[in-house]
Amino acid sequence: MSLLVTGSIGIDTVEAPSGKVADALGGSSVYFAYAASFFGQVRLVGVVGEDCPADFLKPVEDNANIDMGGLEVRAGSKTFRWHGKYQDDVNQRDTISVDLNVLAERGPVIPQNFRDSKYVFLANTHPGLQMELLGQCERPGLVVADTMDLWINTEKPLLAELLGRLDGIVLNDSEALLLTGRHNIVEAGLEIARLVKKFCVVKKGEHGCLLFIDGQTYPLPGWPSSNVVDPTGAGDCFAGGMMGYIAEQDDFSSQTLRKAIAYGTVVASLELEDFSLNKLAVITRADIDARLKEYRQLIEF
Amino acid sequence: MSLLVTGSIGIDTVEAPSGKVADALGGSSVYFAYAASFFGQVRLVGVVGEDCPADFLKPVEDNANIDMGGLEVRAGSKTFRWHGKYQDDVNQRDTISVDLNVLAERGPVIPQNFRDSKYVFLANTHPGLQMELLGQCERPGLVVADTMDLWINTEKPLLAELLGRLDGIVLNDSEALLLTGRHNIVEAGLEIARLVKKFCVVKKGEHGCLLFIDGQTYPLPGWPSSNVVDPTGAGDCFAGGMMGYIAEQDDFSSQTLRKAIAYGTVVASLELEDFSLNKLAVITRADIDARLKEYRQLIEF
Numbered sequence: 001m002s003l004l005v006t007g008s009i010g011i012d013t014v015e016a017p018s019g020k021v022a023d024a025l026g027g028s029s030v031y032f033a034y035a036a037s038f039f040g041q042v043r044l045v046g047v048v049g050e051d052c053p054a055d056f057l058k059p060v061e062d063n064a065n066i067d068m069g070g071l072e073v074r075a076g077s078k079t080f081r082w083h084g085k086y087q088d089d090v091n092q093r094d095t096i097s098v099d100l101n102v103l104a105e106r107g108p109v110i111p112q113n114f115r116d117s118k119y120v121f122l123a124n125t126h127p128g129l130q131m132e133l134l135g136q137c138e139r140p141g142l143v144v145a146d147t148m149d150l151w152i153n154t155e156k157p158l159l160a161e162l163l164g165r166l167d168g169i170v171l172n173d174s175e176a177l178l179l180t181g182r183h184n185i186v187e188a189g190l191e192i193a194r195l196v197k198k199f200c201v202v203k204k205g206e207h208g209c210l211l212f213i214d215g216q217t218y219p220l221p222g223w224p225s226s227n228v229v230d231p232t233g234a235g236d237c238f239a240g241g242m243m244g245y246i247a248e249q250d251d252f253s254s255q256t257l258r259k260a261i262a263y264g265t266v267v268a269s270l271e272l273e274d275f276s277l278n279k280l281a282v283i284t285r286a287d288i289d290a291r292l293k294e295y296r297q298l299i300e301f
Numbered sequence: 302m303s304l305l306v307t308g309s310i311g312i313d314t315v316e317a318p319s320g321k322v323a324d325a326l327g328g329s330s331v332y333f334a335y336a337a338s339f340f341g342q343v344r345l346v347g348v349v350g351e352d353c354p355a356d357f358l359k360p361v362e363d364n365a366n367i368d369m370g371g372l373e374v375r376a377g378s379k380t381f382r383w384h385g386k387y388q389d390d391v392n393q394r395d396t397i398s399v400d401l402n403v404l405a406e407r408g409p410v411i412p413q414n415f416r417d418s419k420y421v422f423l424a425n426t427h428p429g430l431q432m433e434l435l436g437q438c439e440r441p442g443l444v445v446a447d448t449m450d451l452w453i454n455t456e457k458p459l460l461a462e463l464l465g466r467l468d469g470i471v472l473n474d475s476e477a478l479l480l481t482g483r484h485n486i487v488e489a490g491l492e493i494a495r496l497v498k499k500f501c502v503v504k505k506g507e508h509g510c511l512l513f514i515d516g517q518t519y520p521l522p523g524w525p526s527s528n529v530v531d532p533t534g535a536g537d538c539f540a541g542g543m544m545g546y547i548a549e550q551d552d553f554s555s556q557t558l559r560k561a562i563a564y565g566t567v568v569a570s571l572e573l574e575d576f577s578l579n580k581l582a583v584i585t586r587a588d589i590d591a592r593l594k595e596y597r598q599l600i601e602f
Contacts, residue, residue, distance in 0.1 A: 017484075089484040183318075183390040185507070186527040206486070207508035208522050218599050219522035221509055226487040226518075262602040298519050299600055301563040 001141075002043065003247035004114055005032045005240070006133045007123025008080050008103055009046040009071075011056070013096075014275060015085040018229045023053075024276035027080065028123035028146070030060055031233035034277050035240025035267045037065035038285045039248040042240075043117060045070030045133070047108045049078035049101055059277050070111050077102040090228050091205060110136040119247040121239060124148045127155050127162040134165060142198075142252050144168040146239060152178050160195070167198040167252070170239050176202045185210065186217055198252070201242070201261060203235055211261050213254050220261055223269035223295055230275045234268040237280070241267030241288075266291045302442075303344065304548035305415055306333045306541070307434045308424025309404055310347040310372075312357070314384040315576060317391060319530045324354075325577035328381065329424035329447070331361055332534035335578050336541025336568045338366035339586045340549040343541075344418060346371030346434070348409045350379035350402055360578050371412050378403040391529050392506060411437040420548040422540060425449045428456050428463040435466060443499075443553050445469040447540060453480050461496070468499040468553070471540050477503045486511065487518055499553070502543070502562060504536055512562050514555050521562055524570035524596055531576045535569040538581070542568030542589075567592045 007029030013022045029046040036042040044066055048057075050073060060066050078101040085094045107129040115138050122130040122145040130145055137143070143166050151159050152175060159179075163169065169192060171179070176188040185202060193200040193212035200212040208222040242257075242264035249256050266288055273279045308330030314323045330347040337343040345367055349358070351374060361367050379402040386395045408430040416439050423431040423446040431446055438444070446467050452460050453476060460480075464470065470493060472480070477489040486503060494501040494513035501513040509523040543558075543565035550557050567589055574580045 184527055184529065186525045190527065204508065207505065208520075210522075210525060216599075217525040217527075219509075219525050220600060220602070221520035221522040224487045224511060224518040224520050226485055226491065228485065258602045296602065298517075299521060301521070301560045301597065 001040075001119060001247045001250040002117040003036055003041065003119040003121070003243055004043045004045065004110070004117035004137070005029050005036070005121045005123060005243075006045040006108065006110070007032060007125065007236070009048050009057070010080040010082050011052075012081075012232060012276065013083040014230055014232050015096075016090060016230050016275075017086065017088050019275070021230075021275040025056060025059055026082065026233060026276060028236045030277070031236035031271070032121060032123055032240035032243070033060060033066045034063065034280050035237035035271065036244030036247070037063050038241070038267070038288055039244030041065050041067060042244065043067045043070055043114045045108050045110050045114065047072045047074050047077070047102050049073075050075050052079045059281060070108065070114055072108050074102055074105070077105060084232065086231065090231055093231075107132060118142070118250075119243060121145070121243050123236065123239070127151050127158040131158075131162050131165065142167045142246065144170060144239070144243060146170050146235070147175065149175055149178055163192075163195045166196040168200065169196050170201045170203065170242070172235070173202050173204045176200075189217065190215065199257060203238060205231075209238070209261055209265065211257055213257060216254075218258050218261070220265055221299060223265055223291070224298070225269055225272065227273050229273055231272045234272045237271040238264035238268040240264075262292060262295065263288070266295055302341075302420060302548050302551040303418040304337055304342065304420040304422070304544060305344045305346065305411070305418035305438070306330050306337070306422045306424060306544075307346040307409065307411070308333060308426065308537070309381050310349050310358070311381040311383050312353075313382075313533060313577065314397075315531055315533050316386040316397075317531050317576075318387065318389050320576070322531075322576040326357060326360055327383065327534060327577060329537045331578070332537035332572070333422060333424055333541035333544070334361060334367045335364065335581050336538035336572065337545030337548070338364050339542070339568070339589055340545030342366050342368060343545065344368045344371055344415045346409050346411050346415065348373045348375050348378075348403050350374075351376050353380045360582060371409065371415055373409050375403055375406070378406060385533065387532070391532055394532075408433060419443070419551075420544060422446070422544050424537065424540070428452050428459040432459075432463050432466065443468045443547065445471060445540070445544060447471050447536070448476065450476055450479055464493075464496045467497040469501065470497050471502045471504065471543070473536070474503050474505045477501075490518065491516065500558060504539060506532075510539070510562055510566065512558055514558060517555075519559050519562070521566055522600060524566055524592070525599070526570055526573065528574050530574055532573045535573045538572040539565035539569040541565075563593060563596065564589070567596055
């Protein structure tokens, strides 16, 4: 079924213990869409500036399952840029520079032919903009968003309003604690699941994730990665794998969501094995399914 | 089959957001033995001072599955005391005071009738003492130990010698990274599993654990606890549940170890729901099995 993602498109420079890439394709909507594309069609809405190199978006444009009909190339604007550096412990990241550029301007517009999307993912941005984008959708069946500490700290009332309109939210453990003021992640997740209509997923990086739905908590461990090259985009790929599977199944029962977070875990674990989209560009759905099977076997007892 | 534990017996004072207990029964061998007792007989070896109150050890002495034949009440010595305080985030703990007392003296002696134990767990203490105790055992079938950052920092050569004599080791994630100088926990665990004869278990507190055996990594998530009253002893109860199940099955195949760490997770998750042994004192094996079943269902997808 139709899946829509709104989010950033970025020019990333990433330094990690294993190497460096400069001016690589990144951004939340790009990672999400590529991850979701293994499961079916995905509609991407995002903005770049006129500085965006001609071939820069080729990996997503060449992907038959990604509909770039929501791409705006804005005249007179510049593309979002991010430069980060991972420490020897790749769980530790320093931001060297951020140039919001076009992301600091007005948001994109969802094209008419995207507005009937049944599944909608609003990647992290200002909650006001997330609501504006959501307002352009016609009766979506399942709306899920991501957020970040910045908005929790600066836009709490708006964020609360957004939460009330969402079916689900995906956020990090530190963000879940910050949002609720709690110290226990299970209490925090259960509370957030009550603030939205249906479910909350708390991501814990290498430690896996927790799904909160119907007052119940479903934990999954991380895939045991010894080969972490570049974690950039792993969280967006988690969400993309999760939403891609949900849209493919055209179902969001508790049972489907539990399998969806397993797919999210597995797609993210593949993505971080190389820089940018390099790893996802060389794998197939069969590789994802093979790792899902292995993951299931590893946690069986 | 016969299971032996050597370790501390302590008088604990614990402050936590949920309350406080003073002069409560604790210590690694006590928590381990109580956790293992749900699976069968366990032999406890440890020392207290003559200051130890008459009824202090009653919970373990009254446990029909704990053989206290290895208890030494040392004249002229004082019992180990520990006072800790958990912060609002119970993953953060401050040590208010430690009085090693009898633990700073010579170690205990393993009684003759305990020396044929097939399964041996050497709870954390000086690696030289762990080897001395191991030397008193006659051809044990499976020897597993715990250690801590202090010995990794101060007794690395001795610790390396100990590791070479062990079948398995159980340690925290931060300790595994410290021991190997690595930054990736999977690489660290795989390396440590090669330093011992058989396996390594890395405990990650609320994030679960990882079993490393035969070059393979098996992750499990933590039990999703919203009711953490006092995490003191949870690591020892993990080891006790794990070793108790191994001894009960009288098998240490990879398959049994995978189920053993699940039992360890579940017993630890019950223990931290109250201070000292209070929770374990009111549950049965059936409660543990019920939670194990629920745990398995939660992580199925």
